[in-house]
Amino acid sequence: MPMVLLKCDKDIPEREKHIYLKVDGEDSRDFLPVSNAQTLPGTLSERGCAFCGAKLVIGGVLKDTIQMIHGPVGCAYDTWHTKRYPTDNGHFNMKYVWSTDMKESHIVFGGEKRLEKSINEAFDEMPDVKRMFVYTTCPTALIGDDVKAVAKKVMSERPDVDIFTCECPGFAGVSQSKGHHVLNIGWINEKVGTVEPVITSKYTMNFIGDFNIQGDTQLLNEYWEKLGIQVIAHFTGNGTYDDLRSMHRAQLNVVNCARSSGYIANELKKQYGIPRLDIDSWGFNYMAEAIRKICAFFGIEEKGEALIADEYAKWKPQLDWYKERVKGAKMAIWTGGPRLWHWTKSVEDDLGVQVVAMSSKFGHQEDFEKVIARGSQGTYYIDDGNELEFFEIIELVKPDIIFTGPRVGELVKKLHIPYVNGHGYHNGPYMGFEGFVNLARDMYNAMYNPLLKLAATDIRGPANLQFLEAAE
Amino acid sequence: MSCEITTKARAGIINPMYDCQPAGAQYAGIGVKDCIPLVHGGQGCTMFVRLLFAQHFKENFDVASTSLHEDSAVFGGHQRIRDGVMTLVRRYPELRVIPLITTCSTEVIGDDVEGNIAACRKMIKEEFPNRKVHVVPVHTPSFKSSQVGGYAECLQAMIKTIATHKGAPSGKINLFPGWVNPGDVVLLKRYLTEMGVDGTVFMDTEDFDSPTLPDKSIHTHGRTTVEDIAGSANAKASVALARYEGASSAEYLKTEFGVPAHIVPTPYGIANTDAMLRKISEITGKPIPDSLVRERGIALDALQDLAHMFFADKRVALFGHPDLVIGLAQFCLEVEMKPVLLLLGDDNSKYKKDHRIVEMKNTATWDMEVVCNADLWELEKRAKNPDHRIDLILGHSKGRYVAIDNNIPMARVGFPTFDRAGLYRQPTMGYQGAMLLGETIANTLFTHMEYTKNREWILNTW
Numbered sequence: 005m006p007m008v009l010l011k012c013d014k015d016i017p018e019r020e021k022h023i024y025l026k027v028d029g030e031d032s033r034d035f036l037p038v039s040n041a042q043t044l045p046g047t048l049s050e051r052g053c054a055f056c057g058a059k060l061v062i063g064g065v066l067k068d069t070i071q072m073i074h075g076p077v078g079c080a081y082d083t084w085h086t087k088r089y090p091t092d093n094g095h096f097n098m099k100y101v102w103s104t105d106m107k108e109s110h111i112v113f114g115g116e117k118r119l120e121k122s123i124n125e126a127f128d129e130m131p132d133v134k135r136m137f138v139y140t141t142c143p144t145a146l147i148g149d150d151v152k153a154v155a156k157k158v159m160s161e162r163p164d165v166d167i168f169t170c171e172c173p174g175f176a177g178v179s180q181s182k183g184h185h186v187l188n189i190g191w192i193n194e195k196v197g198t199v200e201p202v203i204t205s206k207y208t209m210n211f212i213g214d215f216n217i218q219g220d221t222q223l224l225n226e227y228w229e230k231l232g233i234q235v236i237a238h239f240t241g242n243g244t245y246d247d248l249r250s251m252h253r254a255q256l257n258v259v260n261c262a263r264s265s266g267y268i269a270n271e272l273k274k275q276y277g278i279p280r281l282d283i284d285s286w287g288f289n290y291m292a293e294a295i296r297k298i299c300a301f302f303g304i305e306e307k308g309e310a311l312i313a314d315e316y317a318k319w320k321p322q323l324d325w326y327k328e329r330v331k332g333a334k335m336a337i338w339t340g341g342p343r344l345w346h347w348t349k350s351v352e353d354d355l356g357v358q359v360v361a362m363s364s365k366f367g368h369q370e371d372f373e374k375v376i377a378r379g380s381q382g383t384y385y386i387d388d389g390n391e392l393e394f395f396e397i398i399e400l401v402k403p404d405i406i407f408t409g410p411r412v413g414e415l416v417k418k419l420h421i422p423y424v425n426g427h428g429y430h431n432g433p434y435m436g437f438e439g440f441v442n443l444a445r446d447m448y449n450a451m452y453n454p455l456l457k458l459a460a461t462d463i464r465g466p467a468n469l470q471f472l473e474a475a476e
Numbered sequence: 477m478s479c480e481i482t483t484k485a486r487a488g489i490i491n492p493m494y495d496c497q498p499a500g501a502q503y504a505g506i507g508v509k510d511c512i513p514l515v516h517g518g519q520g521c522t523m524f525v526r527l528l529f530a531q532h533f534k535e536n537f538d539v540a541s542t543s544l545h546e547d548s549a550v551f552g553g554h555q556r557i558r559d560g561v562m563t564l565v566r567r568y569p570e571l572r573v574i575p576l577i578t579t580c581s582t583e584v585i586g587d588d589v590e591g592n593i594a595a596c597r598k599m600i601k602e603e604f605p606n607r608k609v610h611v612v613p614v615h616t617p618s619f620k621s622s623q624v625g626g627y628a629e630c631l632q633a634m635i636k637t638i639a640t641h642k643g644a645p646s647g648k649i650n651l652f653p654g655w656v657n658p659g660d661v662v663l664l665k666r667y668l669t670e671m672g673v674d675g676t677v678f679m680d681t682e683d684f685d686s687p688t689l690p691d692k693s694i695h696t697h698g699r700t701t702v703e704d705i706a707g708s709a710n711a712k713a714s715v716a717l718a719r720y721e722g723a724s725s726a727e728y729l730k731t732e733f734g735v736p737a738h739i740v741p742t743p744y745g746i747a748n749t750d751a752m753l754r755k756i757s758e759i760t761g762k763p764i765p766d767s768l769v770r771e772r773g774i775a776l777d778a779l780q781d782l783a784h785m786f787f788a789d790k791r792v793a794l795f796g797h798p799d800l801v802i803g804l805a806q807f808c809l810e811v812e813m814k815p816v817l818l819l820l821g822d823d824n825s826k827y828k829k830d831h832r833i834v835e836m837k838n839t840a841t842w843d844m845e846v847v848c849n850a851d852l853w854e855l856e857k858r859a860k861n862p863d864h865r866i867d868l869i870l871g872h873s874k875g876r877y878v879a880i881d882n883n884i885p886m887a888r889v890g891f892p893t894f895d896r897a898g899l900y901r902q903p904t905m906g907y908q909g910a911m912l913l914g915e916t917i918a919n920t921l922f923t924h925m926e927y928t929k930n931r932e933w934i935l936n937t938w
Contacts, residue, residue: 015567016563047567053520076619078499081499086531100491102489105492118487122486126490129486142518142549143619410530411530415536418686
């Protein structure tokens with residue numbers, strides 16, 4: 005059973021190449037959804053743009069950096085108040101956004117002066133902040149503003165500031181993925197190696213591809229501190245601009261999100277010879293495996309085993325309590341890309357939950373290779389799924405719970421299906437041992453919500469006495 | 477005592493108050509039934525705006541994108557317009573309206589929107605001879621105006637495209653409230669019903685607050701129909717409640733079809749609501765009913781308990797949509813608060829001449845400041861300045877940290893209010909809206925008094 009043409013896609017038969025139903029005896033040599041391809045216009049795709057991939061996902065996480073968005077106001081407005089990545093300095097990154105507020109005259113005559121003025125104003129208004137990312141957007145890229153020249157000029161006039169420019173117009177590439185790529189490569193080529201870190205441990209690493217969603221980075225950092233490993237740079241959860249400039253001094257690159265940040269790890273290997281170690285940070289099995297791999301690299305296996313034993317003792321009973329209650333549930337995951345393969349096996353192993361449908365907004369071929377290898381038979385693997393497809397897939401697989409974004413969450417609520425925020429989480433962090441208990445708890449609370457039964461009840465029909473009695 | 481009307485001196489923006497034009501156009505578009513706006517631009521222009529609507533309403537709204545990629549940026553996005561329109565028409569058999577909303581990128585590229593729409597119309601006619609789908613050109617480059625102008629532009633564009641001729645007089649009135657909440661729309665419709673007036677609210681967003689039902693059916697969509705829009709040309713009169721979001725449509729209907737246009741004060745507060753009802757009564761000849769006199773009285777009764785005891789002399793900063801900010805400043809005066817700072821967030825040069833602002837300027841007996849083209853950094857700077865005491869902030873959720881970090885009580889109002897539950901359901905307009913807002917403000921102040929232990933004992937006996 006190969007690729008699937010859903011009924012709702014009869015008028016866009018190209019979609020068949022993007023939807024795969026895995027059956028027994030097949031593997032990814034036979035069938036693989038087409039991915040990272042152009043979006044079909046008018047399909048109600050869920051995809052974002054390259055600009056948001058750069059600014060919202062990676063750069064905007066930094067806790068000490070002005071995010072100057074060179075373009076009309078909307079690009080700034082829209083990538084503000086849409087993420088949950090706190091910091092240990094009062095969430096500077098979530099409180100502010102900066103725009104050059106381009107108007108028509110700048111489109112006609114060029115926006116470089118506007119950008120220069122906005123950069124200087126921003127530094128003047130916030131004199132304690134000395135670091136800045138500048139992003140291009142659709143119109144500033146189209147008119148060809150030389151943002152690098154402007155940044156260079158400001159840096160020559162203000163020797164205490166440093167500015168990174170990221171050329172990531174929304175139309176670049178086919179999804180937010182292009183923005184991840186552009187930022188990664190720009191950063192390694194222009195900024196890594198320009199600051200020397202203070203080394204405090206004989207074990208050093210960069211932790212790459214984790215954005216401190218609801219404190220993920222901070223939770224995992226407790227493990228690294230216990231193990232005596234110095235994290236030179238967090239790319240980019242709770243991170244600072246200058247930490248990221250000193251990534252070249254780490255002994256190891258540990259990569260969680262290979263999609264958004266694998267590029268920089270590859271370049272750090274190529275340019276500085278730092279080995280890359282890919283891990284999964286969600287789930288007990290995976291987290292333990294990750295700690296073992298990292299500790300093996302540094303030759304501190306015993307410390308790792310002690311940490312794992314402590315964490316299991318502390319959290320495993322709680323996880324098992326939830327597992328008893330959620331096992332057998334059918335789950336769908338509609339998120340960006342990597343969380344499909346990070347989660348499908350971990351919820352199966354740790355919670356006995358079966359993932360029955362997955363859709364990725366911006367995953368590439370390697371993401372689908374991974375997820376199809378790790379995922380089950382009878383599961384749908386979808387690239388760039390759209391709204392009508394989601395309705396049809398729900399009918400086909402009847403999930404008990406969906407991990408997706410809040411907007412789709414509101415949609416499936418009407419279908420009496422609970423959702424857990426698969427992007428910003430409900431009540432995270434979700435990484436690490438404690439985090440996965442949080443995930444299990446949120447899943448349990450979503451599935452066992454009494455309102456679901458009430459929603460399914462038509463008060464014009466017979467009363468569900470059993471439920472009413474239970475409620476009393 | 478003076479009122480100063482200024483413009484932000486900085487070129488750039490730190491923390492914007494408004495989104496860009498295409499966002500406003502999308503909001504007007506989703507107010508129509510059997511309508512999916514198609515945004516011609518990058519995918520982020522749609523994806524984030526849908527998220528924004530979902531944050532505010534806790535609902536999903538359908539908006540499509542032409543998904544502009546690099547090749548279109550180089551060679552033009554013609555084919556993507558046509559593919560986008562036809563894909564929507566084919567996959568959504570109920571679809572009757574597609575506002576085609578341009579963005580900065582497609583306006584810079586200069587895609588021939590009208591030409592492509594003409595081609596789409598032909599294709600639709602050939603493939604679906606029994607269907608009529610209105611594809612509406614909406615020019616909303618993001619580098620002009622803001623969500624405020626974008627809303628007005630899309631509203632007017634849909635009227636232009638769909639209301640093409642004058643038919644028999646309907647006797648109805650067109651009501652243009654601007655970008656308001658479903659709670660306001662429900663209130664306005666109720667007022668019309670209570671007055672016995674046959675009217676149409678553009679846009680009817682009542683179902684933006686939609687139920688979870690046993691049969692799992694989804695009813696989250698606008699209620700304004702193609703027939704409502706077509707019929708706007710036959711109305712007895714138009715009443716625009718929002719100068720910057722509705723007046724242009726009322727004026728268009730006047731110029732094109734001779735429908736008398738009345739721009740009334742935005743009905744925030746008692747006196748503004750009085751003016752709206754009087755105008756509707758005057759146009760239709762229907763008296764203002766006892767029920768509304770009673771509702772007015774209940775609101776007055778409630779507000780009088782609060783005004784001189786708790787509200788008097790409170791220094792208020794307001795930000796948000798222009799008609800909302802101006803209307804709420806007038807409401808503040810009614811309840812003895814002092815609107816000391818009004819922030820209007822785009823470069824519309826008309827704000828400074830708005831007669832409501834001029835009137836406040838001329839009569840202000842306190843220090844008052846109106847900042848045009850403002851951002852929320854203007855608010856934050858003043859909030860941090862001890863010489864510029866602010867007792868209360870009235871605005872939307874994007875300003876939440878100014879309140880949190882500076883320990884200033886803030887009542888959420890306007891759009892978006894994602895950090896408070898259910899506000900979209902409450903009216904802010906009308907007598908009931910004024911009462912609810914007044915009570916929300918009071919409760920916000922009370923909670924703040926308690927948490928800061930600042931004369932909280934006053935409430936021991938209130």
